[in-house]
Amino acid sequence: MSDFIGDWHALFVLLVAGVIPNQIWRLLGLWFGSGLDEGSDLLMWVKAVATAILAGVIAQILVQPPGALASVTWGLRYGAVVAGLAAFLASRRSIFAGVVCGEMVMLAGKWWLG
């Protein structure tokens, strides 16, 4: 059971670093939402920075992979993403095609290289 709960410190960190910094924006939207221009420059900039941060996280998982993903060589990790991207574009932006193709390339490569 204690494995299921983990330690209380980590749950506290979840609240302080995860739940509160995230929910504050939903609450602000609920309270001060009316009369805000969705196309304003400030929101455009915020959206671009948020997208770039997400891109950074994607890159971080590929460059400094966690856990089992570290067992895949870097060439294969990047190759799988590039192959997935090609399938995504070739299939007129099907997320499903991109994900399946990327996974297949990674699994095939790993099986091939041993």
Added chain:
Amino acid sequence: MTLPPLDSPQWDGSLKAFAFGLRATSATILSVVLFVTFIGIGALAHDTHFSMLWAILSTVLVWAGPAQIILVSTLGSGQTILQSAIAVTMSAIRLFPMVVAVLPLIRGPNTKRRHLVLIAHFTAVTLWVECYRFLPHVPRERRIAFVHGLGSGLMAVALVATIIGYLLAANLSQTFGAAVLLLTPLAFLFSTLRNAKELADVLALGLGLVLYPVAAQLNSGVDILISGVVAGTIAFGAHKWRERREAA
């Protein structure tokens, strides 16, 4: 899925509207994307040594895939609570315009703010997109119940996926464990690219991918923030520059 006409007696009662909302989750490819994404999040939480309860609570209480991934990977790579909180809050700012855009679709003349709290919580990119698709076919006085059903359904999908992903990562061979972890970057890359409408979005994504490895050389502890602000600002600047050139 086809919903009944707006004046149909099938819309009588909030419970029926809730059930329609719940069923609408089975009618969208985005549920599959959500499922795949949260399998990845569950697996990531396991491999960065968080507990199952932690993973479950993060899905229910944070309810934003990007924020959860940022939280897990920054804490997992040893950054401080403050650094994680800043990165999470930057990624969550986009929820503000989303909530602002969704609520007018749902609000009626007699709606009180407290009726909308749960809807604000459910609001994330998937619900946002689906509201635009489904709500024109839902009578206004049933929209709160419908969106409660839709949000509950999407969260149930994500919760089951989080648990499955966590268990898979704990029990799979190394190869399949790696495959599950690879789901996260693939699903996020392609769904962000699909939602990118402006040049600024595509540029921000591309530059963010390229600049992170450069920023990581700094080893500052806030590398993701640095590459994010720089890449996002360049993308925004390019967008404004093009806008002005087109206007001239």
